């Protein structure tokens with residue numbers, strides 16, 4: 260399923276004969292030619308079960324894809340991964356967490372090197388979300404014509420996070436290689452250059468998006484929900500709207516910590532069930548002993564604290580300026 264709008268799910272049906280096999284080569288024009296676009300609604304038997312972009316589904320009814328036809332989604336296949344967000348970090352009272360994208364392999368965290376300036380705490384937050392989703396993260400550092408990547412690279416390369424450095428009109432071979440034959444979700448704040456990237460990677464992106472929107476009756480480009488776009492060289496890019504807050508209320512302390520591999524060793528002397536926020540936490544002494552960058556501990560604590568109802572600046576911002584829904 261590649262797009263959803265007001266209860267209408269746009270699905271691609273692979274041509275007979277290719278079904279069940281992963282397509283190695285996609286069509287040159289990148290719009291999924293060879294696939295049939297079918298619009299479907301949710302069958303009653305699915306009940307409240309959600310369907311999100313990236314889901315593999317079973318369709319019945321009119322699957323011709325002809326205009327004004329409507330198929331039904333009767334089954335959602337088991338997912339290999341699920342990227343989720345809470346509406347914000349503190350809405351854990353009702354446990355609502357919103358699925359964002361299913362079955363992705365890779366989370367591409369798009370960050371500008373300048374204009375807007377990089378925000379490591381947002382990167383940390385996305386790394387935790389990737390870990391929670393069981394998706395491999397990578398950094399895509401944009402606008403390298405405006406500022407050097409050295410500082411950010413020094414911060415994240417030691418954590419084993421792969422990265423590419425790009426600029427508008429520049430060489431994208433390395434990025435292309437990393438997204439080839441994979442399902443990659445692009446996340447990033449407004450203005451970091453995500454659309455510029457998508458347009459460079461998928462020459463028909465605008466046409467593909469307006470095609471999807473025409474099919475779902477949306478009719479024009481809006482960027483309030485995720486859309487999957489096929490890459491000319493194989494694989495898929497799932498473009499999500501500008502992310503201002505990516506709540507992690509549903510994520511456990513252990514999972515948050517997993518996003519900070521450089522700090523894990525320092526927690527062995529923590530008391531059992533340590534929140535890593537109180538005075539008994541062993542991380543303070545460990546960081547004071549030069550085992551890790553104090554800024555990393557501060558970032559971990561801000562993330563953990565924001566889950567408990569305090570606010571870090573991402574949350575303060577999103578409260579003042581609510582982010583569009585992703586799901």
Ligand SMILES: Nc1nc2c(ncn2[C@@H]2O[C@H](COP(=O)(O)OP(=O)(O)OP(=O)(O)O)[C@@H](O)[C@H]2O)c(=O)[nH]1
Pocket residue numbers: 401402403404405425426427428447448449450451452453454455456500501
């Ligand atoms: N200097 C410079 N500017 C860039 C680069 N990439 C993109 N821009 C500019 O940055 C601005 C934002 O780029 P977009 O691609 O629209 O950013 P976006 O992340 O899609 O933003 P939203 O559409 O708001 O989500 C545009 O004016 C681009 O021309 C780059 O590598 N260098």
Ligand SMILES: [Zn+2]
Pocket residue numbers: 526529530533534535536539540541542
């Ligand atoms: Zn601790």
